[in-house]
Amino acid sequence: MSRVKIREYVLADLDAYADWQSDPEVARHITWLPKTRAQSRACLADAIAQQTTVPRIRHFFAVVLADTDETIGNVGLTITGPGTGDCGWFLRRHYWGCGYATDAAQLLIEYAFQALGLERLTASCAVGNSASERVMLKCGFVCVERSETRAKYEIQRTAWQQAQQALTADAAKPPC
Numbered sequence: 001m002s003r004v005k006i007r008e009y010v011l012a013d014l015d016a017y018a019d020w021q022s023d024p025e026v027a028r029h030i031t032w033l034p035k036t037r038a039q040s041r042a043c044l045a046d047a048i049a050q051q052t053t054v055p056r057i058r059h060f061f062a063v064v065l066a067d068t069d070e071t072i073g074n075v076g077l078t079i080t081g082p083g084t085g086d087c088g089w090f091l092r093r094h095y096w097g098c099g100y101a102t103d104a105a106q107l108l109i110e111y112a113f114q115a116l117g118l119e120r121l122t123a124s125c126a127v128g129n130s131a132s133e134r135v136m137l138k139c140g141f142v143c144v145e146r147s148e149t150r151a152k153y154e155i156q157r158t159a160w161q162q163a164q165q166a167l168t169a170d171a172a173k174p175p176c
């Protein structure tokens with residue numbers, strides 16, 4: 001069972017949301033960060049407003065610890081074209097290095113392919129953002145383009161489904 005859950009944002013998430021958005025270390029590879037608390041409040045309000053837009057373009061979720069419900073970060077995707085979404089992940093610094101981003105990204109991928117029925121997910125990061133690139137690789141993304149400054153990845157629904165089936169088949173095998 002996953003150690004984290006993803007859920008829709010509520011206004012009470014502001015402290016946790018502003019925590020990662022204002023952190024210069026989280027912002028190190030991100031051009032649109034850091035943000036002030038007032039800016040974070042506006043971003044969070046927008047993320048909440050997006051929950052009821054039809055069609056919904058932005059799907060941003062709080063990442064929470066499964067056992068305590070503490071909000072530890074964000075995963076999300078934006079619909080960028082027919083059947084395609086672009087996704088990303090951000091954790092409060094205190095929670096880095098525990099595998100939580102990978103767990104949360106896997107839940108986001110499942111949501112994208114199963115609940116939304118997307119065919120393809122893209123993700124990208126600054127070259128040098130090794131932690132984010134590693135999350136992509138661990139989730140089964142493949143590199144499609146690398147420039148001096150940016151690495152671009154994608155995962156197709158068919159490849160993800162095959163990987164899930166292989167995992168299920170492995171789990172069903174009797175132990176040696």
Ligand SMILES: CC(C)(COP(=O)(O)OP(=O)(O)OC[C@H]1O[C@@H](n2cnc3c(N)ncnc32)[C@H](O)[C@@H]1OP(=O)(O)O)[C@@H](O)C(=O)NCCC(=O)NCCS
Pocket residue numbers: 025026027029030088089090091092095096097098099100101102103124125126129130131132134135
């Ligand atoms: C990217 C981020 C979400 C990863 O969170 P996390 O919970 O630490 O990620 P995970 O623990 O699931 O996986 C990180 C992997 O990167 C590796 N890693 C971390 N820092 C690294 C570094 N400097 N060099 C190489 N690998 C590194 C970890 O060892 C781990 O790989 P492993 O499981 O094979 O050992 C977090 O670092 C973060 O919030 N960064 C700032 C925001 C950001 O850059 N978001 C991505 C936007 S594209």
